Amino acid sequence: MATIHEVAALAEVSVATVSRALQQPERVSDKTRARVLAAVKQTGYKPNLMAVKFRSGKSRNLVVLVPTVANLFFARVISGMQQSAHDKGYSLLLCNTMANEEMEQSYARMVHTSQADGLIQLRAFNPFTGLELAADQPLPMVNACEVLDRIRCPTVLLDNKAAAYAMTEHLLGLGHRRIAMIKGPPRSPLTRDRVAGYKEALSEAGVDFDESLLSPGNFSLASGQKAAAELMALPQPPTAIFCENDEMAIGALQQLKQLGLRVPQDVSVAGFDDIAFAAYSEPPLTTIAQPAEEFGSTSVSLLIDLIEGRLGKAPKVILPFDLIERASTGPAPGHLT
Amino acid sequence: MATIHEVAALAEVSVATVSRALQQPERVSDKTRARVLAAVKQTGYKPNLMAVKFRSGKSRNLVVLVPTVANLFFARVISGMQQSAHDKGYSLLLCNTMANEEMEQSYARMVHTSQADGLIQLRAFNPFTGLELAADQPLPMVNACEVLDRIRCPTVLLDNKAAAYAMTEHLLGLGHRRIAMIKGPPRSPLTRDRVAGYKEALSEAGVDFDESLLSPGNFSLASGQKAAAELMALPQPPTAIFCENDEMAIGALQQLKQLGLRVPQDVSVAGFDDIAFAAYSEPPLTTIAQPAEEFGSTSVSLLIDLIEGRLGKAPKVILPFDLIERASTGPAPGHLT
DNA sequence: GTGAAAGCGCTAACAG
C-alpha cells in the first residue's frame, strides 16, 4: 500500500504538499497539484484513514445498540440510521445486544477507547453504567425508541401514552368495554407509558380498569399467542386485545383462530408499529404506525450534533404516530354502530 | 483522557513498562506491575485503541454489505455475524446497501483505506469492481447467501438447487402438476439455481415445464401478492405456488384469500427461509428452513481466517436446509392420497 | 506556495 511519502517522492514535493493538494487544493499551485494528482494515480495511493482518524482524534464511528435486529421495527430504525450516517460521513458499528447488559457495556467501552465518537441506545438502559467516568460532562449518547426516564441525554421518542390512548379510544368507540392489553416486559418505561394511556382512556370513558386484562409479553410472536390464550380463558374474556407490537398481535390472531374465534366479529385485535406484515395478516391489522426510519435518522443527527458540539442542552424529540385502521378491529359483539 | 505517558509518570516508570505491564504482565515484576495498575486505576487510563489499530495496521473491523436489514432472513444472518465477530474481537461496520452498487463500492473502499480488514457481501455483486487494485492477490472478502458464480473468494451458500428440487418434489408428491414459482429478481444466480432444481424435479416427474408459471418477484410481500394475482388469472391457473421466500408466500396467501380461494384445498403455497412469521401465517407455511445465523457466523469465521492468513484456497461451504411441512401445502384438488 | 519538523498514542526492537 502506497503511503504519502511515496507519492511525495514521485511528485518531487514534500509530504506536506501532498497532504495539502488533497485536502485544500486551493492552497497549492495548479502545476504542483497536477503533479501530485498524477503521482497519486500512478501509485494508486489511498490515504490510510486509520492514521487520519488517529491523528484527528475523531473516529467518525457511531456505536448502535439494538436489542435485536431480527425485529422489523428496529430493522427500519437501523436503515434510517445507516442512511443518515452515511450522508454525514459516519459509519455504524452495530451491536445486536439481545438485551445483554454486559454486551452493551462492552460496546459502550468503544466510546472510551476512541473507537467510536458516540453511541445510540435503543433500549431503556444506560450502557455506561459501571464504566467510571467524568460524570460531569454529558455522555456522547442518544437514547431512542425505548428510552430511559431520568437521563440527561438527547432523546427521540414517540408519545407512547397518547398513542395508546388513541388506540384505546378507537376500541372504546367501537363499543368495546373489556379491552385487554398484551404488554411488553415489566419495568419498561415504554410499557408504563402505554399502559398509562390505556388506563386514562378507560377512565375517561367510565370503564373500570381490570388488572387481569393486562397480560405480559416479550414482543415475540409466541408470547402474543400465549397471552391471547390466557386472556380468552378468563371467566370474562375480553372482546378486544390491544398488543404492544404487531408481532404479538399476529401471534394473538393465530391463537384466536385456533380457538375458533373470528376476528373482528368475536374479538378485535390491534397492534403497534405497523410493520410490513401488519397489512398482510389475516385479517389485516389495525395498528399504530411509527416513523421508524425517522427515529433512526433523527437520532443519528442528534448524536452527530452532540459530538460536534452543535447541541445546546439535551433535546427531547417527539415523533408523530398514526392510527391505521384495518380489518382486525370492528364493533364489539352486540354493539350497534 | 489520560494517556500512557501520564500513567508512566505517576507510576514512575517508562511508557514501555506500562505497555508491557498491560500487554504481557509476566514480563514485568510484581512490584512494578502493581504500581502501574494502581496508576492506571488512579488516572482512569483507557488505551486509545485507535492508536493501537493504527500502529498495528489492523482495524479489527469487518464491513458487512446487506441488501436490506429489513428482511428477517438477513436480520438473522447479521445476528449470527455479530455474535461470532464479537467472540473473536472484531466489530461489524454495517451497510444497508439497498442493492445500490455505488453504496457498496463506497463501503468496499473502507477496506482499501485501512478502516476495515475485510468485507462480507450478501449479494451477488463484487463491490470491489472498479476499484483498481492488485488483481493478483485475493480480496479480503467472503460471499454468502446470494453468491457470485465465478469469483475466487470464500463462499457460504445453500444448495439452492437441491432445496428447490426437494420442495418441488414435495408438491409433486401431493399430486400437483401445475406448479408455479414466484421467483426473485432475474439474473440472480440464486434464482437461477432454484429454478434449475424446480425444472429438474418437474422433468424427472415427467411434467412439462411451462414458462408462464414462472412469475417474477422481488422478495417483498407486495410482489408476492401481485404475482399470485397474475398466476391465478392464467387460463390454466396453478394448483400450487412455490415462492422463493416467505414474504412473497405470505403476500400470495393474502391474494388467494381475496380471490376466495382456500389454502391448501384449492391452492397449495410454499415459501423459503422459514422466517418467524411463516409459522404464524394463515395457514402456517410449508417452507425451506435455512440456518441463517450459521450463514453469519460461518462467513465471519471464514473472513477472519482469511485475513489472518489461516485459509488455504477459497473454500466453498454448503450449509444444510430442511423442508418444513406445515398446513399451507396439501393434496392437489381431485388428487387421491 | 512550499518544505522541514513536530507530534498524535502506542508498541517493539535494542540496550543495559
Add this chain to the structure above:
DNA sequence: CTGTTAGCGCTTTCAC
C-alpha cells in the same frame, strides 16, 4: 526486568 528510541501515516504549525 526496565528504559531509550524509533516510527506507524498523517496533518499542521512555523519558517522560508
